[in-house]
Amino acid sequence: xxxxxxxxxxxxxxxxxxxxxxxxxxxxxxxxxxxxxxxxxxxxxxxxxxxxxxxxxxxxxxxxxxxxxxxxxxxxxxxxxxxxxxxxxxxxxxxxxxxxxxxxxxxxxxxxxxxxxxxxxxxxxxxxxxxxxxxxxxxxxxxxxxxxxxxxxxxxxxxxxxxxxxxxxxxxxxxxxxxxxxx
Numbered sequence: 001x002x003x004x005x006x007x008x009x010x011x012x013x014x015x016x017x018x019x020x021x022x023x024x025x026x027x028x029x030x031x032x033x034x035x036x037x038x039x040x041x042x043x044x045x046x047x048x049x050x051x052x053x054x055x056x057x058x059x060x061x062x063x064x065x066x067x068x069x070x071x072x073x074x075x076x077x078x079x080x081x082x083x084x085x086x087x088x089x090x091x092x093x094x095x096x097x098x099x100x101x102x103x104x105x106x107x108x109x110x111x112x113x114x115x116x117x118x119x120x121x122x123x124x125x126x127x128x129x130x131x132x133x134x135x136x137x138x139x140x141x142x143x144x145x146x147x148x149x150x151x152x153x154x155x156x157x158x159x160x161x162x163x164x165x166x167x168x169x170x171x172x173x174x175x176x177x178x179x180x181x182x183x
Contacts, residue, residue, distance in 0.1 A: 055092025
């Protein structure tokens, strides 16, 4: 099992793993994102950036939530880069892959450095990026369920590889042992 690479792609290649992540992320993504204002007249639904959470990045609200939950399930955390309009109002939150973000303590708060697909990187304080963290061992980064279950996931990948080899090559016997006496 030591020679089996376990990462996001290989884990999702295990059908049970894919289905579990897909089912949980898809189910949570179907829940409504609504903003309510509570006052003396009761609770009233009001418009907010959550009506179109990815703003100019083009993800639907369903895909936006699904991606966040998938990052939480696989990486133990999700990162949202804040997008503000010219008036300083939050208008969207861009989902950033956890592997693209490094986190460090800066006094009592955190500093996030994100490296983007185009090769540029930028640093953010908590006003520029939100970290949604699952279980954590140190309070700095979320504990990745994929990393923690690496051995079990490698076992599942190895089992699928062995079954695939058996089905494609057949059962090849490399030797036969016989006994001279009845056993």
